[in-house]
Amino acid sequence: MTVKGWRLLGALVLALLAACGKEPAPAAPPRSTVTFLHYFTDSLSGGVGETAQAFNAQNASHELKAVSLDHEAFKSSIRDTLQAGNPPDLYSNWAGARTAAIVDQLQPIDDVWASAGLDRVFPPAVTQAASEYAGHKYLLPLTQHYIAFFYNKRLFAEHGLQPPATWEEFLVVCQRLKAAGVTPIALGARDKWPAQFWFDFLLLRSAPYAFRQRLLNGEERFDDPRVLAVFARWKRLLDAGYFNRSPHPNSLAWDSGANEMVYRGEAAMTLMGTWNIGYFTNAAHGWVAGRDFDFFPFPVIDPQLPRVAMGPIDGLVLPRQAANPAGARAVLAYFAGAAAQQAFSRGSGALAPNRQVPASAYSELQQRVGDEINRSPIFTFAFDLAAPPAVASLGLDAFADFLAFPQSYPEIVRQLAARAAVPGKTRQ
Template identity: 75%
Template sequence: MHTLYSRISKLSWLLVLGFLAACDNPGDKALEAPRSSVSFLHYFTDSLSGGVDEMARTFDSLSHLYALKAVSLDHEAFKSSIQDTLKAGNPPDLYSYWAGARTASLVEHLAPIDDVWQQAQLDERFSPALIDAAVEYQGHKYFLPLTQHFIGFFYNKRLFAAHGLQAPATWGEFLAVCETLKAAGVTPIALGARDKWPAQFWFDYLLLRTAPHEFRQALMAGQASFDDPRVSAVFVRWKNLIDKGYFNREPHPNNLAWDSGANEMLFRGEAAMTLMGTWSIGYFTNPAHGWVAGKDFDFFPFPVIDPTLPKVAMGPIDGLILPKRAANPAGARQVMIYLAGVEAQRAFSQGSGALAPNRLVPEAAYSDIQRRVRNEIQDSPIFTFAFDLAAPPAVAEAGLNAFADFLAFPDEYPQIVRELSNETRQRFAGRGKDLP
């Protein structure tokens, strides 16, 4: 591996030197032509913004031909903007996007990047499993990975220690931890589902820990129905946690943000755990909080419920897509080549808390908690995407709405499941008629 890394590092450095030489003008800098802009619309904002601005500035410092103009929108505004700009035919040169069903739904509007892959020899940088899961659609490469996140429990380590608790590995141990915390007057689980998507992690893991992954795949593809008893069993188990008072009740999860709400409850010691992505590492360790991973907070994977099932790890893979009608496709491809590199991906990893999809990023670039997250992913036979990235966008929307309804009215879960089953059946039947 060391020999491979050395060879690829030398090749990567030669590519960078070639890129800089092509970009550099040996003449008087004052006489250089203005750099052409590469517009980049992304959703790395607020608590999720770590690393992206630094990457853009570094690219600009290297390139004398192109200037990367990054514009950020929050997640929900971004989802609308990508629809509007693609429909209107005036997209930016690059979008950030989520691998999986989201990218698959846009393939007809995207330019393949097989040439980028070949030019930068990216098969040496990204694993075959990641390429298969995130990069290739309909026989071509359309997606350049930037970050790989993991969804797990993040917990206040000092609270656990104060009550003599260890990170649970099984469902029985998890319930015992919740009961101990509740008896001590501490909210066991903080859930901030105001933006809807955080609630899906509960549905996903409860299903993945109690039913085969193949069943969930069939469910996400419309080949199984949400009125299946295995789905109802998920809501029953979830409702039991709510009925026991293990989640925050005031503010209600549907009124609480994941970051300034649920994460802050952990930070203040009002709650002990939250089920969230590794972007929480960047949140808790930022200058505003200054927590030390492993000392003030830590993580554990979602507990095992059925030990006969293979362990599944879950999380999003963020990356870049190139629209067919980009105004500056040549510049966009140069940005992609740079952002696929070791240094760019290491910088984004350090700022965001994510793992770098580029497997040549050295282990020393990661913190201890990131290394343990990476080991958790590697030890899981299956890595999958969360509900809203595994199902077609219209189906995902129906699911997120159903989870919000369930949190508001958990006793009504039978009706919510019936309505979700009917709505997803209709949306699967109408798939492909429009953008997400």
């Protein structure tokens, strides 16, 4: 072997010896798992998968595992897992009465609120309405939706119609559509909750907001003349044939049924939340907001009443018996951020409660939704999120019964009033 060869061999041996003497690099600690049970599914799923992936890509300490359930299954699961003492680390939940009903089984998140500076992020009105219960912060708001009429612009244009502002104008629109052979209103109430928007708005546009709050709190009775007047007005719409009759509302889904009727041009409009924006603009439909479809607020019935805007605020809550509260708090802080909230807005059609999301992140239609909310002095949650859960269940059943037997509304309302007025007798 040449001198040069011996030198190369020696260098190789020294390198191997040095490598053998090195301590191996410590392995990164495993990431803790954060379990998240939510109801953002099917037509309402926009944003959650994208946001969970973004969190996992950026966080070296925790891995978020999101599991979805449909709305009705979720309502049972959250109750069962809390009672059994084996909850996930985070739940999605609806702000309002649904959170108030389980607040004793949740952990306050005041520490997350303080450390992330969330008083600068969320408007005080949103915080007060959605996040605060019994003097503490319990819910982190994710999405703010708005209930309105979504309508097929081509149909309105073909029949020379403009979005109505008053009840009288609304009736004229319905009459003209019906005379032209178009179903004016598509209602898919198979899951019961879509029908509540009709009860709520007919009441909020004809009676003071304070009366509605007393009604839902049990301080007024459902057989009050003002409530009976709501059902009488609703019945006149049904009698006039302004709703779909085949399929019947109680057998039609809100998305694959009522929304599709509007999309196909079989019906002109449907009363639904801003999650319809995500539905109509998805890849399966490809509608352009403002060009193919648009929205208008529920028309004014009594101009003396202040305008009330309505919709749910979805959020995250932390169970008291969560197995990984530290990881859950990291997820809460991330989901409060502008990027995460913008992703939820983009996927769902909702407005982001985080006011640091720029206006440019919203479509022109979403910006007009925000204007409607801002010009309404009152923002409230829908019936099943504003009433105690037991009363909400009774009400949804009564609305379904009314749609099936509208002529029987006096007896349906009488039974609703009797059941809601007797503590412990309401159906769960």
